[in-house]
Amino acid sequence: MPRPLRVAIVGAGPAGIYAADALLKSEVAADPGVSIDIFERMPAPFGLIRYGVAPDHPRIKGIITALHQVLDKPQVRLFGNVEYGADLHLDDLRAFYDGVIFSTGAMADRELKIPGVELDGSFGAADFASWYDGHPDVPRTWPLEAEKVAVLGVGNVALDVSRILAKTADELLPTEIPPNVYEGLKANKAVEIHVFGRRGPAQAKFSPMELRELDHSPNIEVIVNPEDIDYDEGSIEQRRSNKQVDMVAKTLENWAIRDVGDRPHKLFLHFFESPVEILGEDGKVVGLRTERTELDGTGNVKGTGTYTDWEVGAVYRAVGYLSDKLPKLPWDIESGTVPDEGGRVMQETGEHLDSTYVTGWIRRGPVGLIGHTKGDANETVANLLDDFANGRLQTPGTPEPEAVEAFLAEREIRFTTWEGWYKLDAAEKALGEPEGRERVKIVEREDMLRASGA
Template identity: 60%
Template sequence: MRDLRVAVIGAGPAGIYASDILTKEHEGAQVDIFDRLPAPYGLVRYGVAPDHPRIKEIVKALRRVLSGERIRFIGNVTFGRDITLETLQRHYDAVIFATGAVADRDLSIPGIELDGSHGAADFVSWYDGHPDYPRDWPLEAEQVAVIGAGNVALDVARMLAKPADEQLSTEIPENVYQGLKANRAKEVHVFARRGPAQLKFSPMELRELSHSPSIDVLVTPEGFEIDEAGQAAINKTKSVKLVVNTVMKYLEAEPTGAPHRIHLHMLQSPVEVIGEDGKVVGLRTERMELDGNGGVVGTGEMTDWPVQAVYRAVGYRSSALEGVPFDSSAHVISNEAGRVLDESGARVEALYCTGWVKRGPVGLIGHTKSDASETIQCLLEDLDALPAPEVSDPDAILAELRSAGGEPTLWDDWERLDAHEVALGEQAGRERIKVVSREDMIAAGRAREEAAAS
């Protein structure tokens, strides 16, 4: 097979897995992974709650891939602004988009735009220290509603209920600690539209809700209903059974009198965010009932819940990329098995996608491997037909970025930033403290390099 140079846009698990598989399958493949942030790892760094150290163990595996000789990390480069599709096509045989899904899905109910109504993805980005989000977050509400039945809803509820001092064992930066320290939330209500057998929580995430001695997890008995379809799901899938059993344990447990409470309400569908003077003062839900087929129907019975903030955790969505065909209804790049398709359904030469921007935000991180494998198989099948790039020098892309005023960061820069964050943590008796601002991230990444040069 001929030598191959590929650009991957997105340095999260999807992009890294695709790069790993490609370099293993093709001995002559060289990959440049671009990311808009100065640091790699995508949602593993900026989408996983900081008190999930076991999940973040995946960083070790991703790090081994990015340390490979034939894979180069190029950070602080935004596609569509710092680098265009046309530029990439001049330098690479093929381009793989792995930009993930980082925006909140819309929830079209009255009042969703009120002050105090938030997207979960924005809140996650704040407490994970994402450099492109505000440093402050409004946490004045004592009663909070979280809409959603997935792991992000649990993360949001737990972060709102857990005292700030219990987060000092994590990598949260100082601004997040101070924000959580001022948090006034006492009652956090999680609303799921369906019953216990249809919850999308992972068993581990659900069990972790009660790990804090400061939190009682309470399940509202109304809504704990299982029909024939639900029982079939329990019998068929171990994870469903574990989730239902955990919910039942919470239902039967006696409250301990902990100062913070997370309430789980099932078969409650949000119909309106109630406002007064432009601010959230409540959430109205409709009581649902199971239809026997795994779905639900409304009963017309409404309940108003007094809350001062609402977080919608109803899923993520991908964003369109300049010059790349996009299905705006499904919020994914138009594709077939990872091959990008134009508006007529024809394949776009040398363009591919993988991960959530390919198939939507479903599945856990591990599912991304098989998805990446499918995309890489398609690319290798197309190899002989791929046009050779105009520019053969692999360093020419860096020179072009810098001549245009860009500040691309490389793997060595990340390793210096990584060491700096670990050093900050050691000073405070913690494993790491995350650097937040983009400027500080870049400066930390280049500090020793500049010192050596002087």
């Protein structure tokens, strides 16, 4: 009787779990069957949903329900707290599996090349998100001493950062934020948040719903300068061809024409302001310099030579995520991705790296919403299955499922399991119950491992 196809997936975020789902729905799952092991360096699964999505976004975190159904399948095993490149390597995986799919995502901040980024008070948005989401590998405290703060970028991450900075700690208390984050936000002095985009309203990358959520807080007054509402031919075409772009533009227009209210925290959305320097004094952020831009007819902008200095005590750079380079895999340093064709990892020679695949942000860069990774996963898995059907996959030396557990035990690697996630999940819910909260997130890695029964 032929054995099941054995596949390892490195990364237990949405991209990796979608790849597992695609394998489970394939014809191969019926005959000869599939056996999937997912490796995750964190003790808990779900990747960016757990450690990148703002805690006051339960709708997005609801995606976890669908991911749960995949990980509940008997053909899938989870090995948490196991780091690729440290605890196991590509050659190790090839010894156990017919194919390996990397879906490690992107959690670092993309570099912004302007003077002053090294100053005290200049922060990456990804680092801040990791802090308020209770990531075990970041500091437990965060300096929130600035009364005026700048956020650079006009995407959903910039919205999350701005909203967390502008809300009160008590507004966020009903969410899953851990005690250290609540205490940190209680000490937050920010009362004025300035969000800067170098182009116009039609070029903003906000999702309409996420943008409108800014105005739902009783403590946040969203302010848009009417002079920033401007469109050229390229912008008008973008609005005509994309319903979401038009919805964002209409929301911004409505905010620009209304009277400013009296909510205590002011959140300014600035357009046509390109950051050129973070200003410092004695090594600390004291301001931001921007150049006014104008549309060039195509939807792009050009500088006008007019500069403005904004008095701020902190700057958050929300200009994109960046993936970490993976050992033993080719790397495109410009895009921060693994070169591929249809999900097949491609070497510099132009040849496919045998039995090795990528999906999600490590493949195409950190663009698009979480659901967009489904298409990536389907394409990658289709090509893996095509290679399997045509005998192009390497045959592992020890494909038996128990060989992996023996390997980890021999190296004394503490790992968590899917059953362990249920234990951690129950422990976090128990922490939240006395306060009427759905859960309180456990932060310390050792505490997570203990709760998971690692």
